[in-house]
Amino acid sequence: MITGMAAANALGLGVPAMLSALQDEQTGLQPNDFAPAPLPTWIGRVTALEQVRLAPSLAVFDCRNNRLAQLGLQQDDFGAAVAGARARYGAGRIGVFMGTSTSGILTTELGYRQLDAQGQLPAIHYRGTQNLFSLADFVRRYLHLSGPAVVISTACSSSAKVFASAWRHIQAGLCDAAVVGGVDSLCLTTLYGFHSLGLLSDEICRPFDVRRKGISIGEAAGFMLLERLPQGEGDVGLLGYGESSDAYHMSTPDPDGGGARLAMEQALARAGLQPADVDYINLHGTGTQANDTTEDTAIAALFGSGVPCSSTKGWTGHTLGAAGITEAILAALCLRHGMIPRSLNLETPDARLSCSLVRATEHRPIRYAMSNSFGFGGSNCSLLLGKVAA
Amino acid sequence: MIVYVDSVGLLAPGLPGWPVARQVLAGERAYTWQPMPAPAAAALPAMERRRSSETVRLAVSVAQEAADASSFSAGALAAVFTCCNGDGRITHQICMAAAEPEPEVSPTQFHNSVHNAPAGYWSIATGATRASTSLCMSDASFAGALLEAGTQVVVDAQPVLLVAYDIPLPPPLHALHPLAGPFAVALVLAPQPTGQALARLQLALVRDMQVTGLPEGMAAWDGHPAARALPLLQGIAQPAGQVIGLPYLDDMGVEVICQPC
Numbered sequence: 001m002i003t004g005m006a007a008a009n010a011l012g013l014g015v016p017a018m019l020s021a022l023q024d025e026q027t028g029l030q031p032n033d034f035a036p037a038p039l040p041t042w043i044g045r046v047t048a049l050e051q052v053r054l055a056p057s058l059a060v061f062d063c064r065n066n067r068l069a070q071l072g073l074q075q076d077d078f079g080a081a082v083a084g085a086r087a088r089y090g091a092g093r094i095g096v097f098m099g100t101s102t103s104g105i106l107t108t109e110l111g112y113r114q115l116d117a118q119g120q121l122p123a124i125h126y127r128g129t130q131n132l133f134s135l136a137d138f139v140r141r142y143l144h145l146s147g148p149a150v151v152i153s154t155a156c157s158s159s160a161k162v163f164a165s166a167w168r169h170i171q172a173g174l175c176d177a178a179v180v181g182g183v184d185s186l187c188l189t190t191l192y193g194f195h196s197l198g199l200l201s202d203e204i205c206r207p208f209d210v211r212r213k214g215i216s217i218g219e220a221a222g223f224m225l226l227e228r229l230p231q232g233e234g235d236v237g238l239l240g241y242g243e244s245s246d247a248y249h250m251s252t253p254d255p256d257g258g259g260a261r262l263a264m265e266q267a268l269a270r271a272g273l274q275p276a277d278v279d280y281i282n283l284h285g286t287g288t289q290a291n292d293t294t295e296d297t298a299i300a301a302l303f304g305s306g307v308p309c310s311s312t313k314g315w316t317g318h319t320l321g322a323a324g325i326t327e328a329i330l331a332a333l334c335l336r337h338g339m340i341p342r343s344l345n346l347e348t349p350d351a352r353l354s355c356s357l358v359r360a361t362e363h364r365p366i367r368y369a370m371s372n373s374f375g376f377g378g379s380n381c382s383l384l385l386g387k388v389a390a
Numbered sequence: 391m392i393v394y395v396d397s398v399g400l401l402a403p404g405l406p407g408w409p410v411a412r413q414v415l416a417g418e419r420a421y422t423w424q425p426m427p428a429p430a431a432a433a434l435p436a437m438e439r440r441r442s443s444e445t446v447r448l449a450v451s452v453a454q455e456a457a458d459a460s461s462f463s464a465g466a467l468a469a470v471f472t473c474c475n476g477d478g479r480i481t482h483q484i485c486m487a488a489a490e491p492e493p494e495v496s497p498t499q500f501h502n503s504v505h506n507a508p509a510g511y512w513s514i515a516t517g518a519t520r521a522s523t524s525l526c527m528s529d530a531s532f533a534g535a536l537l538e539a540g541t542q543v544v545v546d547a548q549p550v551l552l553v554a555y556d557i558p559l560p561p562p563l564h565a566l567h568p569l570a571g572p573f574a575v576a577l578v579l580a581p582q583p584t585g586q587a588l589a590r591l592q593l594a595l596v597r598d599m600q601v602t603g604l605p606e607g608m609a610a611w612d613g614h615p616a617a618r619a620l621p622l623l624q625g626i627a628q629p630a631g632q633v634i635g636l637p638y639l640d641d642m643g644v645e646v647i648c649q650p651c
Binding site for chain 2: 037101109113151171195250
């Protein structure tokens, strides 16, 4: 069961800001004003980040990514929820499972712009910043937890796969509860990297639009607290997950959508559900020609055009290693508040795509929602969230 | 958690493959630091091999040794890859490119820079569509991945390929985490004993654990995240009920009891 959620992203600070943005159909994306990488594109920026300061005891973790992590952890009474879990299980029985693609690499990237005469970097706390594990290390210390910790870095599926890892660690008895989530922040590697692949749109991203030109990168921090608890009617929980590999190409998805389909099928199987049971699919829907086409092929094969689908990346941008958790939070909000959001920034749907794309946001109770995250290297993860029966 | 070691792959200076390494670890031959043969990564199609990076070729080569020696086909294995520092050469080149007044990053380098590049290339080479993950727990990357692989073996009752690798970082990154050399190890772990199983491992997460030292003559590997597997590999080479302690996080460790099969 999901007993806590917290977020900080371009839509604002805290989960209520995300809900308001969905209801008001207000994007969090803006023209790029990130000074270190002045590329013509749109971004999802967390402006409050510039004012964040870490406690002196955590100074070795100071970098953009961990500041964003802290900002997220301060929202939504998440600290209190975790404190309650600590009291119930003990700090050593709560695991931390985080996804990130670039962690604190911005610190090193900017350091390369300041190499000294001998080509040496300015002083960097490597394990606290650039290293991928610094995120889980920071979160663990910030929350005073002392159980197992994992960082998964599988590009865009990272903070969806953390749910699977947490589930298994709990099943295997290594912990009794889990803080899962992910954080990724603006950096040169991803902005210039996606640009070099021709995947960074120079306009706001338009998932599933016929004129879609690529992604808008967003930064985000998201967290959930997961516990095995007796379920109250209507509580939202993780019902299933599916993971697969494309085994096709490093940066292009398999056009047959086979890997994506496998992940979705597994999630349904673990949840004991049929495709027709799903009320809403939150698409990976990045806004690239290749992803959206492939994802549509997989969805059409499994669900036909019977299930409402939308991408919420038009709101948050593609938050890369934080996409899984950010969109799981959005799916949970939709379940709790009875909402199926439209696919934002869509002007002309691509007529070649056949899934049932939501054009106007609906307000009605839903029970089961799927969230897809498909990443570079063909790493696919599909989550099934839903309301449980008492 | 109980898992069975079905096969091993190993590649590092002085440890060119499991047959030789097993003899060294069992005390049947001395360990000497010899330059490592260049990883063949023969499983990669020629075009992918040309585009691949050093960490990809290293990880794929050890994965291949373990998979070739395994009772299971490569396609039947879920995969857990783990690495502390990623590919430092690529990190360096991207950072250098991004520091230019007009930054231009190579697209191939960018998709090779993702932490799951070795895992991705492995699945492309083998056509394996099962779940694959890529982890980083800093210096505890091996122990943490052993736990993750263990949960997959036990909870999903499936065989898992565990691959741990790390290579030195080039300057100026080298100073951030100096490593003695490249090291990579792969283990196929199974839920039941296979006909060729090398050892039965009982894994537990414990506190205040006694850390098992590196095998004799291998002090040069002290501090190398992937080489933290060496005490466990020594146990697998001669399982006799010994308790191996692998450091994990803070005061925690992963305790492994190695039994013969």
